[in-house]
Amino acid sequence: MKIAVCIKQVPSTNKVRMDPVTNTIIRDGKDAVINPYDLFALELAITLSERYGAHVTAFSMGIPATESLLRDAVARGISGAVLLTDRAFAGADTLATSYTLARGIASAGKFDLILCGRMAIDGDTAQIGPELAEALGIPHVSGVSEIISLSENKAIAVRLTDSAAETLEIALPALLTIQKDINIPRMPSIAGIRRSLAEGFTLKRAADISADPRRLGLDGSPTQVVRTFVPQADKLSETIEGTAAEKTAKLLGIIGEVRK
Amino acid sequence: MAKSYLHLITDNVEEYLRDESRTVGSAESISFPRSEEDVRGILRELGGKTPVTVQGARTGLAAGAVPFGGHILNLTRLNRVLGLRENLDGEFSVILQPGVALSVLRKCIADKKFDTEGWDAESLCIYEIFKEAPRKFFPPDPTEVSATVGGMVSCNASGAKSFRYGATRGYVKALRVVLTDGDVIALRRGENFADGRTLTLMTEGGRLIKLRLPSYNVPATKSASGYYIKDDMDAIDLFIGMDGTLGVITEIEVSLLPLSHVIWGAMFFFKDEASCIDFVIRARKSGSGKIAALEYFDSNVLEILREQRRTNPSFSRLPLPSDEFSFSIYAELHCNSEEEAARELFALGECMEASGGSERDTWVSRTALEYNALIGFRHAAPECVNMIIDRRKKEHPSITKLGTDLSVPDEHLAEIMAMYHAMLAERNLQYAIWGHIGSNHVHVNIIPQDENDYKEGKALYNIWAKRIVKMGGAVSAEHGIGKIKADQFRMMYEPVHFREMRRLKLALDPNGIFGRGTIFRWEDDDE
Numbered sequence: 001m002k003i004a005v006c007i008k009q010v011p012s013t014n015k016v017r018m019d020p021v022t023n024t025i026i027r028d029g030k031d032a033v034i035n036p037y038d039l040f041a042l043e044l045a046i047t048l049s050e051r052y053g054a055h056v057t058a059f060s061m062g063i064p065a066t067e068s069l070l071r072d073a074v075a076r077g078i079s080g081a082v083l084l085t086d087r088a089f090a091g092a093d094t095l096a097t098s099y100t101l102a103r104g105i106a107s108a109g110k111f112d113l114i115l116c117g118r119m120a121i122d123g124d125t126a127q128i129g130p131e132l133a134e135a136l137g138i139p140h141v142s143g144v145s146e147i148i149s150l151s152e153n154k155a156i157a158v159r160l161t162d163s164a165a166e167t168l169e170i171a172l173p174a175l176l177t178i179q180k181d182i183n184i185p186r187m188p189s190i191a192g193i194r195r196s197l198a199e200g201f202t203l204k205r206a207a208d209i210s211a212d213p214r215r216l217g218l219d220g221s222p223t224q225v226v227r228t229f230v231p232q233a234d235k236l237s238e239t240i241e242g243t244a245a246e247k248t249a250k251l252l253g254i255i256g257e258v259r260k
Numbered sequence: 261m262a263k264s265y266l267h268l269i270t271d272n273v274e275e276y277l278r279d280e281s282r283t284v285g286s287a288e289s290i291s292f293p294r295s296e297e298d299v300r301g302i303l304r305e306l307g308g309k310t311p312v313t314v315q316g317a318r319t320g321l322a323a324g325a326v327p328f329g330g331h332i333l334n335l336t337r338l339n340r341v342l343g344l345r346e347n348l349d350g351e352f353s354v355i356l357q358p359g360v361a362l363s364v365l366r367k368c369i370a371d372k373k374f375d376t377e378g379w380d381a382e383s384l385c386i387y388e389i390f391k392e393a394p395r396k397f398f399p400p401d402p403t404e405v406s407a408t409v410g411g412m413v414s415c416n417a418s419g420a421k422s423f424r425y426g427a428t429r430g431y432v433k434a435l436r437v438v439l440t441d442g443d444v445i446a447l448r449r450g451e452n453f454a455d456g457r458t459l460t461l462m463t464e465g466g467r468l469i470k471l472r473l474p475s476y477n478v479p480a481t482k483s484a485s486g487y488y489i490k491d492d493m494d495a496i497d498l499f500i501g502m503d504g505t506l507g508v509i510t511e512i513e514v515s516l517l518p519l520s521h522v523i524w525g526a527m528f529f530f531k532d533e534a535s536c537i538d539f540v541i542r543a544r545k546s547g548s549g550k551i552a553a554l555e556y557f558d559s560n561v562l563e564i565l566r567e568q569r570r571t572n573p574s575f576s577r578l579p580l581p582s583d584e585f586s587f588s589i590y591a592e593l594h595c596n597s598e599e600e601a602a603r604e605l606f607a608l609g610e611c612m613e614a615s616g617g618s619e620r621d622t623w624v625s626r627t628a629l630e631y632n633a634l635i636g637f638r639h640a641a642p643e644c645v646n647m648i649i650d651r652r653k654k655e656h657p658s659i660t661k662l663g664t665d666l667s668v669p670d671e672h673l674a675e676i677m678a679m680y681h682a683m684l685a686e687r688n689l690q691y692a693i694w695g696h697i698g699s700n701h702v703h704v705n706i707i708p709q710d711e712n713d714y715k716e717g718k719a720l721y722n723i724w725a726k727r728i729v730k731m732g733g734a735v736s737a738e739h740g741i742g743k744i745k746a747d748q749f750r751m752m753y754e755p756v757h758f759r760e761m762r763r764l765k766l767a768l769d770p771n772g773i774f775g776r777g778t779i780f781r782w783e784d785d786d787e
Contacts, residue, residue: 191609
């Protein structure tokens, strides 16, 4: 049984810098973390590997600095990681990204199950999982909250919808996107960090994954971001001082003003 | 007639009669000065005879800020940052009034954003340099960040990271202290030293005060117990940890340190306590100086947290180790690079393996998200214990949590841990132990079921205090003596030392108006 987990590098703060020309996020690797949604998929993959002896590989398309996040994933208890990095990948929208990931995964062997986080906290599209399944020509289920069982050719999983929990039998290979908060992602152990730093690392460029250059990066991205802006938000804080009575009076005054 | 600064105590200001120790005092009047000049005016108006209790944010756990009659001098509105300084070594310091809250100071430093109204030209110039300089921080870290810096200086506060950075004392560069008659002593570290046990102070009013310092030796361990006294000591150190008993601190200069680029936290899980303590001793000996904190959680803490996670939805996402583990240590590394942090982490891993643990049984936080998860774990312990106590108080209103604050020298660590567990088990008391094991300073929290347990727990606390004093320990490692530990404090020194402390106090405060009942009971040592 082979499982692939896709992870994305996202900024750890909400103070991102935008490229004024391409209107895409500038990713310099500083203060980057694994997309928190992906950690739930990663944790699920690790528990599946413990339960079924599955072999788990993490995949990411990103700048070279993404290597440290993939090593972090290895430290948490997976078998290996593949970084897809090339200047040709830059500026990719979800279509080009899912094509690149599909080529990367296909070039690394045959996987029975591919897990993705439900979405990324920066782009918020939730498109990569389904698009990747399409690119690989396999079925997918989004928003999975539990995998009840896993066998050579099928998985039984629960998917939460707004009104119900569906239990689905899925033929493998398949792709699942994983709901948030379904587990408590483990932190890496010291033993895991040692292993992650000592072990080799697979790096693949465009030429290594037999990709069609016209479908990569900005060239392969039909999405045009016309404009991005940070919404205006005001936050004022005021310390209210004085005796309990004075403070109450001041607070009532402030509430009154807000209500107007 | 000049306007009076004094307000009478009414129902509106009742909150000022207590602090976090839940001790309730009494007072006739209260004032909220906004300047040093106000403080002097208030003391003049009081006429030098009325007892005065100086207050900060009242977050203290030893009732130092609780008034026993007289006047409350509340300094929370003396809360301006007055300026910045930089010395020749490029070390920055902040000049501030005592009522500035730690949280406010931290935010100003982190955001590099100060309200500069009224700052002098030097401060404004240094502010520009500060903005461009690498990030700094103010190391003392008591858990309660609403504490005022004045309160922290007054009780020489410390916290988890004192293991590496020490207590507040090490960061106080200068103080201004107003005496009972309104005269001021301005102190700067490195400028005035005692000659043996004789200290001479010059006031701004030109008065020379000669002090005979008490003859005791302070314990060679983490301590916030009474006046800090040493041969040839720096004069400023007498006023750090004086718990509001010698004068009113009106201005403080604190130094800042460069902020570490890489901060990693790690939890280490053990099946038995012997391995856990052995690990602490090894980690401490490894002596790299990069370990900022070494914190301990006993099996009862983990049990309480597991129970809360099972039953309380707000703890449902608390990370916990599997049931086979009973004891844990939290270590925090402050390093300059990830490579250095990894080296330090692996050294701790080797200590763990040598102690019979396994590097696999660890959690390492290398991101802010996971660092906060570990902080959440640490804070969940006291939160859960307080919830249990609050539930029990409904039936037994007089009980409270009994939390110890005892520290001992390094060589006694294993001995006191065994003593705590054995004596609590003998008495069948419910408890949970956590705290600063790196400094041999754990908080034993006795959780009484009823009044009997409470009484028995209190008696046990006193027995321990006596024993740790014999080991060269301190009855208060970080909370201060205040009023509620004055009895235990008497176990630390001889009666003659208390007479000497009283004499020292009277030389600065002739009518004994400041902090009555704090550090020592006023009536006990009347000569």
